[in-house]
Amino acid sequence: MDQVSGGKAARYWHVLTDGRIQCDVCPRYCKLHEGQRGLCFVRARQGERMVLTTYGRSSGFCVDPIEKKPLNHFLPGTPVLSFGTAGCNLTCKFCQNWDISKAETFDRVQDLASPAAIAEAAVQSGCRSVAFTYNDPVIFLEYAVDVAQACRARGIKTVAVSAGYISPEPRAEFFRHMDAANIDLKGFTEGFYKNLCSAKLAPVLETLEYLKHETDVWFEITTLLIPGENDSAAEIEAASAWIMEHLGPDVPLHFTAFHPDWKLRDIAPTPPQTLRRAREIAMKAGLRYVYTGNVHDPAGQATHCHACDAVLIGRDWYDITAWNLSADGRCGNCGARCHGVFASEAGQWGGRRRPLTLAEPQPVVS
């Protein structure tokens, strides 16, 4: 923690009887003396108030396939304008974006980006949505909400890629402005969250239940399977059973492959067989849409009709190879409903990844 100056007035905090200020955005509830920053590093005490130090500052923009977030049931095949800031409220030892999430200087956040400029860039680059990704948008809530409002005014949807580690009151505000989310369910034991993320599982499960029962946000779940840490059959069975019971069979679940990174460099990458086995376990539990990710596995990335098993959407990495859905998301073979947000046809963005400079939005070449 260090001295801080500048920043935008932050919401969700209160003064404690001992004079410290408590941030109420996430379940860490950091208690700060003058000049200190929270664990996320970007929310800080400045005098008698809290500020967000990364408002309007980005670590870079890129047009990605929506499937990369990953979202398989939200406007498939379309491009999404992705960006993040710096910092994170979890301390995952396996972080795959640690250069951004652990940034404690603003070397990574030099792009100045107003909400209106981001919405304009999305329109100009042919994106259907803007994704808050690379680091957790919960910690830059005020900025994310303003960007989301600017996007909605321009007909652009918004996507939160988040660990769901957020307290109830800010959670309600944050998700009120989102159209879709991918929530990282990092493991399914309190021990995993405690030992590898210095966090708790219960608040994440609360966020998932909140999204399902209190909002219209389309959401999918991702679990990064780390060999020996969270990939046991028992843990995957328990997670799948919980999802079935609390969220129902229609929430898509992605099992993605770990690559050695950050502080977990002595663990081997996830074998594709582990992902396939996890998918089988989750589908056996009753989940209808379970996917493998970060590996070449067209069979594990296709969407099947839950009623007649026809292939509704074929995928090869981020390319859409088959499309058999009506505009209202019904199977072209039997008419059964596939849950999600669909258009009458798939987008054609494919697997391209195009970095973008905000001042000069690039026209889409499709």
Ligand code: SF4
């Ligand atoms: S958002 Fe940041 S400052 Fe606030 S409680 Fe969480 S880690 Fe601490």
